[in-house]
Amino acid sequence: MSFGRLPAARRGEEEAGVEGGMMRWLITYADLITLLLAFFIVLYAISRSQQYRFSLIAKALAQEFSSQGSIVGSSPGPSFIAGQSGASTPASGTGSLGVSAAEALQLNQVEQAVQHAVSQAGLASQVSVTENSVGVVMSFSDALLFPNASAALSPKALALLHRVGLALERVPNEVLVSGYTDSKPIRTAQYPSNWQLSAMRAANVVQVLATVPGAHPSHFALAGLGRYHAVATNTTAAGRAQNRRVTIVVLRSVVAKVVLPATGAP
Numbered sequence: 001m002s003f004g005r006l007p008a009a010r011r012g013e014e015e016a017g018v019e020g021g022m023m024r025w026l027i028t029y030a031d032l033i034t035l036l037l038a039f040f041i042v043l044y045a046i047s048r049s050q051q052y053r054f055s056l057i058a059k060a061l062a063q064e065f066s067s068q069g070s071i072v073g074s075s076p077g078p079s080f081i082a083g084q085s086g087a088s089t090p091a092s093g094t095g096s097l098g099v100s101a102a103e104a105l106q107l108n109q110v111e112q113a114v115q116h117a118v119s120q121a122g123l124a125s126q127v128s129v130t131e132n133s134v135g136v137v138m139s140f141s142d143a144l145l146f147p148n149a150s151a152a153l154s155p156k157a158l159a160l161l162h163r164v165g166l167a168l169e170r171v172p173n174e175v176l177v178s179g180y181t182d183s184k185p186i187r188t189a190q191y192p193s194n195w196q197l198s199a200m201r202a203a204n205v206v207q208v209l210a211t212v213p214g215a216h217p218s219h220f221a222l223a224g225l226g227r228y229h230a231v232a233t234n235t236t237a238a239g240r241a242q243n244r245r246v247t248i249v250v251l252r253s254v255v256a257k258v259v260l261p262a263t264g265a266p
Helices: 008-067 101-120 155-168 194-210 237-243 253-259
Strands: 127-131 135-141 175-180 220-224 245-251
Touching: 101 127, 101 135, 101 155, 155 194, 175 194, 194 220, 194 245, 245 253
Parallel strands: 175 220
Antiparallel strands: 127 135, 135 245, 175 245
């Protein structure tokens, strides 16, 4: 038996194999570094594109806390947005939400005009009209607008919505119409679920508002929210009646940029 050195050819093969194994792990390592670099580039791009919307939401929340006399709203504190201080200086002629005095006046006029129309029609108990940090919110009971389990508007509803549309025609703000139902399931040939029923109800309301002379159809959007986002319990008949509703919201311009981003700045 010989324990001498391996032939030169055999030693060359083994050394080449060792060198090849070392190169393989270097290739894997380089691939990993490349993937990590791409991952962090994507994260950075996402953070930059969302910064504007986050700023708007932060301002809206700050206004809401401030209007309620919250300690949170009274002290600006550190900013969550890079490059901005916690305290903001509103632009000339605008409020802390960036809402101009002209827009605030228009929204107030819309609220008063709709309240007047509702009062004249004797429907104050079935329609709620309020103004808050989102905009002017009008909530209509489904009993006023539609027959049971139907999306066909009643004649009384058509007349009232026409008057509401006249109040909206001179307002450039976006308008969001949302339909809601109670939790009782519906399975008809026309409406297989509450999703379809709520969406069709909202769509029919938008159709009336958008066809009023002077209206801007491009300013309207709709949502069918079905049984979700209830405002009362679904365990009683009175609570279910409150949940079956359609809301028309004239959005403040700042809020519209967040709720309907396709219509505003990215």
